[in-house]
Amino acid sequence: MGPQILAILASITIMVACVTVPGSNRRAINFMPDGQMNSLGLQAYQDVLKTEKKSKNFRMTAVVREIGNKIARASGEKFKWEFNLIDSNKINAFCLPGGKVAVYTGILKVAQNTAGLAAIMGHEVAHAVARHGGERMSHGVLAQAGLAGASLSLSNNKYRGAILGALGVGAQVGVMLPFSRSHETEADVLGMQYMAKAGYNPIEASHFWTRMNKGGSAGPEFMSTHPNPVNRANALRKMASSSKIRNLYARSRKQITKRL
Numbered sequence: 001m002g003p004q005i006l007a008i009l010a011s012i013t014i015m016v017a018c019v020t021v022p023g024s025n026r027r028a029i030n031f032m033p034d035g036q037m038n039s040l041g042l043q044a045y046q047d048v049l050k051t052e053k054k055s056k057n058f059r060m061t062a063v064v065r066e067i068g069n070k071i072a073r074a075s076g077e078k079f080k081w082e083f084n085l086i087d088s089n090k091i092n093a094f095c096l097p098g099g100k101v102a103v104y105t106g107i108l109k110v111a112q113n114t115a116g117l118a119a120i121m122g123h124e125v126a127h128a129v130a131r132h133g134g135e136r137m138s139h140g141v142l143a144q145a146g147l148a149g150a151s152l153s154l155s156n157n158k159y160r161g162a163i164l165g166a167l168g169v170g171a172q173v174g175v176m177l178p179f180s181r182s183h184e185t186e187a188d189v190l191g192m193q194y195m196a197k198a199g200y201n202p203i204e205a206s207h208f209w210t211r212m213n214k215g216g217s218a219g220p221e222f223m224s225t226h227p228n229p230v231n232r233a234n235a236l237r238k239m240a241s242s243s244k245i246r247n248l249y250a251r252s253r254k255q256i257t258k259r260l
């Protein structure tokens with residue numbers, strides 16, 4: 001093959017790997033197919049559910065599912081959504097690729113009310129909808145190891161820790177892989193759109209981060225995967241008063257914010 005053909009092939013590969021993030025105009029390099037990511041997400045979720053205890057508080061579990069389903073609908077994403085409340089003091093929550101969501105009871109006291117919980121779930125769901133896990137794997141150790149396109153499984157893989165870290169459950173297995181600042185900002189932006197659309201007062205996202213900051217080291221799990229830009233609460237307050245968010249919230253069916 002001549003060098004021109006090779007150059008054309010290389011640019012085709014890059015075009016295929018370059019995707020537009022749903023709900024955002026950002027172009028991202030992501031060569032991980034949804035099917036593969038969703039399968040890894042499901043495996044990691046089953047691991048978590050096996051090792052952690054599901055909450056026996058059925059009322060609160062129902063609240064988590066109700067809010068989660070509303071956020072999922074607002075995101076417009078057709079995942080096989082699943083929402084579980086984990087009985088644990090850890091201040092933590094995550095959404096794995098494919099829409100597998102875990103909320104830990106420890107984070108409820110920081111969420112304080114339904115809109116606070118909607119803010120957390122909106123942010124986590126946004127990481128999954130925006131395919132941040134696949135993007136991280138495309139850039140990370142798997143790409144370097146030439147494993148793109150390889151059949152990956154968590155049960156028998158020396159990259160297990162790296163995969164779990166990229167998926168966002170690294171804190172559970174002692175591998176810390178914080179989301180980058182740009183992914184965090186994107187999840188904040190999309191997450192607030194979802195919560196406003198679903199009818200939850202978007203200002204509560206800002207209040208949640210104010211409480212999180214006050215807790216300081218109280219939230220090592222959540223904080224380790226969600227590095228906290230100092231002015232996050234302020235940025236969210238400003239975002240909540242933008243015309244786009246105010247319009248989304250105004251058009252939604254209003255709900256009363258209830259204490260959890």
Ligand SMILES: [Zn+2]
Pocket residue numbers: 123127179183184187225226
């Ligand atoms: Zn995040």
